[in-house]
Amino acid sequence: DIQMTQSPSSLSASVGDRVTITCRASQSISSYLNWYQQRPGKAPKLLIYAASSLQSGVPSRFSGSGSGTDFTLTISGLQPGDFAAYYCQQSYTTPHSFGQGTKLEIK
Amino acid sequence: EVQLLESGGGLVQPGGSLRLSCAASGFTFSSHVMSWVRQAPGKGLEWVSGISGSGGSTYYADSVKGRFTISRDNSKNTVYLQINSLRVEDTAVYYCARRTAVTWAYFDYWGQGTLVTVSS
Numbered sequence: 001d002i003q004m005t006q007s008p009s010s011l012s013a014s015v016g017d018r019v020t021i022t023c024r025a026s027q028s029i030s031s032y033l034n035w036y037q038q039r040p041g042k043a044p045k046l047l048i049y050a051a052s053s054l055q056s057g058v059p060s061r062f063s064g065s066g067s068g069t070d071f072t073l074t075i076s077g078l079q080p081g082d083f084a085a086y087y088c089q090q091s092y093t094t095p096h097s098f099g100q101g102t103k104l105e106i107k
Numbered sequence: 108e109v110q111l112l113e114s115g116g117g118l119v120q121p122g123g124s125l126r127l128s129c130a131a132s133g134f135t136f137s138s139h140v141m142s143w144v145r146q147a148p149g150k151g152l153e154w155v156s157g158i159s160g161s162g163g164s165t166y167y168a169d170s171v172k173g174r175f176t177i178s179r180d181n182s183k184n185t186v187y188l189q190i191n192s193l194r195v196e197d198t199a200v201y202y203c204a205r206r207t208a209v210t211w212a213y214f215d216y217w218g219q220g221t222l223v224t225v226s227s
Contacts, residue, residue, distance in 0.1 A: 087151065095154050
């Protein structure tokens with residue numbers, strides 16, 4: 001099975017900041033990497049698919065990059081609603097494993 | 108509008124069983140792989156199981172293989188998760204999710220989740 005490792009596990013930032021979350025796969029997954037945002041008590045929401053493609057309706061301050069084993073999610077100009085948990089997920093093969101998550105908190 | 112509505116969660120004793128349902132609407136159900144993803148209290152997301160559009164192929168996480176069974180009824184636009192031999196560690200919110208019908212597989216729609224609590 002492919003293991004997904006995110007870092008950091010938690011992150012404190014201020015409104016307007018730029019933050020980067022990284023995700024590493026235990027083997028190459030090409031660009032089969034997705035990012036989700038989850039607010040407390042809510043279902044996950046797709047942000048980025050295929051490593052760098054922005055899901056329709058998602059603000060352009062969210063961006064993704066990477067291929068192979070190393071990926072990043074960048075949020076530029078943090079807004080109050082962005083303080084949430086973020087998960088990467090590989091869809092290269094089943095099981096479609098998730099990273100352990102990154103909790104983004106307000107500083 | 109795409110909608111996924113889970114039901115069937117509840118409180119069950121260890122060793123018990125439950126059947127979760129996810130009723131879908133607003134899209135061609137049989138064209139999409141459907142999956143179940145769970146989240147234990149205060150923990151991260153765990154992919155649990157998936158089923159092809161026809162129902163002919165099923166996939167499971169090692170942690171649930173042999174205890175969980177995924178199925179679907181395309182005439183009712185519903186996917187099911189039969190959970191047997193429940194363990195305390197199966198306590199979680201269970202989400203159903205639609206996988207896109209394109210090359211890049213991702214979950215573009217999620218239900219609101221149904222809570223399964225396993226406790227004596």
